[in-house]
Amino acid sequence: MPEKVYPPLVMPEGVDRHRTTVWNSTGIGLDADVYRPTTIAPDGQLPAVVLCHGWGGDKLTAERYAALFAAAGMITLSITQSSWAGSGSPLELVGDAPEADSGNEAVTRVRFIRELVDPDAWVLNLRSAVDYIEGEPNVDPARIGLWATSFGGGVAVHLAAHDDRIKALAVQVPAIAPLAGPTADHARRRAIGMARGDVSPVPQGVDTWPNMTGTPHMGTLAHYNPLAQVERLRIPTLIRDAGNEELFPTDRNGGRAAQILRSNGVEVDYEVMPGIDHYGIYFDGYDKGSKDALAWFERHL
Incomplete structure (x- = not known):
């Protein structure tokens, strides 16, 4: 997405943030932040939420949401997808691949691939983030949710449809339909x-x-077709769309997903927020969108 300057995070009282690295299954390190309530009983078991940005974003896209959820007593993890901002990248060989020696080692030149929008990798990365939060101290592994925005919304739908650890889902202005x-x-x-x-x-x-x-x-x-995965979703799902969405038709994306969920008897809360465009969800739409997501997780985690 175009570069946007989001309102700065004002860290709520009682919330600690620390930087960490989430390693995906291909060995790429993902830049991430963990948000925790500062007062947790040693044996406390809290719900957790993993947050995923959209096309062109990074972990800071979701920082205000992550801090809000943490202030309400959740442990949250916001990641940067591979090849974006501070996260590691896939590699491409430059020239012919050399032959490995007897120890299966070789020296070669590689190119770091940056700012690649690869949905397969994004789903893999998000799954690794869930693996990470499952192992975080004081996280109740039976109460893990996903929050995602824009292109990340479809990624979260895809993962939630295939990962039984996810118990609640909240997405905003989600891109879900296939090409x-x-x-x-x-x-x-x-x-x-x-x-x-x-x-x-x-x-x-x-x-x-x-x-x-x-x-x-x-x-x-x-x-890549996360809309086709909606049929598999059986968890409470909140969807917020923008009334003046300009990037894709909501009736083929969030609106269509809500229809499928309702027809399958899945609890869904779908609303089109009037007067905002796609990026307005982070500005004029932030207060309502974030509070709706918080209430959803408080109810279902």
Whole structure:
């Protein structure tokens, strides 16, 4: 997303924040912050929430939400997705791959891939963040929730549909629908080209997205469809959309997800917030959106 300057975090009393690293299963370190109430009984077991930013964001996109939830007695973890801001990156070999010696070691040159929007990696990263919070002292592993925004909303939906540890979900202005039309056709061609070695399997600056920073990984976006995973969701889900959403149609994204959940008898709270656009959710829509999410987690975790 375009660079935005969010209102600064005013740390609530009784909340401590410390920086940490979440390691994903491919060995990439994710920059993250843990927020904890400063007063916890040694044997206290608190609910936890993992927070995920959207396209072009980082862990600070969610800092005000993470601190708010922590002030209410939750332990929270906000991550930066791989290749963004302070997190590590996937690597691409420069030149031919060298032969390994007898110890399976070799010396080569690599390129660090930055600001890549790879939904497969984002889901993997978010799962690792849940692994991390599950092991955090004083976290009740039976009371873990997910909060996510924008592109991260679809990522959170996808993970929650496949991870039984997630007991409640809150997403705002979520991008959930799959690619369609000429963009989907282009993505399929990219996926074919990657598989056949005609294009780099880890793209950098190959494709662009209107008004957005970074490189969309079209080869993986071709197969990414969190809306299809909504059928698997069985947990209480809160969705907040923007009434003046300008990036994608809400009726194919958050609105459609809410319809599917209701038809399956899943508890869902869906609301379109009037008078705000996509990025307005972080400004004029912040107070309501954050309090609604907090109340949802207090009720279901």
